[in-house]
Amino acid sequence: MTQIKLNQIYQMDCFDFLKEIQNCSVDLAIIDPPYNMAKANWDTFKSEQDFFNFTFQWIDALIPKLKGNGSIYIFNTPYNSAFILSYLVSKNFIFQNWITWDKRDGMGGGRRRFSNGQETILFFTKGIDHTFxxxxxxxxxxxxxxxxxxxxxxxxxxxxxxxxxxxxxxxxEVWHIVSERHKAKVNGKIQKMAHITPKPLEMIERIIKASSNPNDVILDCFAGSGTTALAAKKLKRNFLCCELNFEYVQFAQNRLEKLGSTDEN
Ligand SMILES: C[S@@+](CC[C@H](N)C(=O)[O-])C[C@H]1O[C@@H](n2cnc3c(N)ncnc32)[C@H](O)[C@@H]1O
Structure with a gap:
């Protein structure tokens, strides 16, 4: 059993991590999980059913951790978000927004349909007296x-x-924010990044400013490159974070350490 402390990024599986978090202790959950797009091993599932079983299992594990006035934001594709929305409604969560993130960067060339250029962020609350x-x-x-x-x-x-x-x-509820992948391009060419799907810091900061107050506790159990932790630290909130991949954890910890010297990293 791990004694989970605030403001550290743990190298752990989300299910083991969530078991160690106290019930009703989280003000805001920002969850950017696998999308089942086979972009990496961690994003590859045997079947769609397998993916949704995994998704609904982490949602079930997370729900008791949120305070009664807590909020949750979940990233995914529009298609997957339709099922996630329906699952959250079945759990009596309150729908607030279907946020469309216009990434200013096409995800691929559509020849038989329109090209994808957006991701969805579902915003739900546990009750009606949430922070906004x-x-x-x-x-x-x-x-x-x-x-x-x-x-x-x-x-x-x-x-x-x-x-x-x-x-x-x-x-x-339509956010025009340039993706990190697009920002990193050199002469239009995609570059290898330390993490393949980092979220823009400004976008996570917007969520934190809207749905939490200083000293609140923010949970991210798919922390990746540590964007939520970084934004929380900048904005004087506490974070509870875990990430499965050792290299990503190290990268995230380095970003946090650097924050002392500069706000932009
Ligand atoms: C979409 S990325 C998150 C990116 C992050 N928001 C950022 O800005 O860098 C999802 C992350 O979840 C991690 N992951 C996948 N399955 C996991 C699990 N069972 N427990 C913990 N982390 C997991 C992956 O390694 C990946 O870094």
């Missing part, structure tokens, strides 16, 4: 020119004068 800091995740208005004008005189809407918020507009 909408003011902390405002994004710039699209038309700066119009907004500059509206700041001075306001815009007449239903008989009332509306003034734009200087911090930007409310964040919608």
């Amino acid at each position: 800091n909408y003011n902390d995740i405002r994004i710039p208005y699209d038309s700066q020119e119009r907004i500059k004008h509206a700041m001075k005189k306001g815009i007449l809407k239903n008989g009332k004068r509306w003034y734009p918020n200087p911090d930007g507009k409310l964040c919608g």
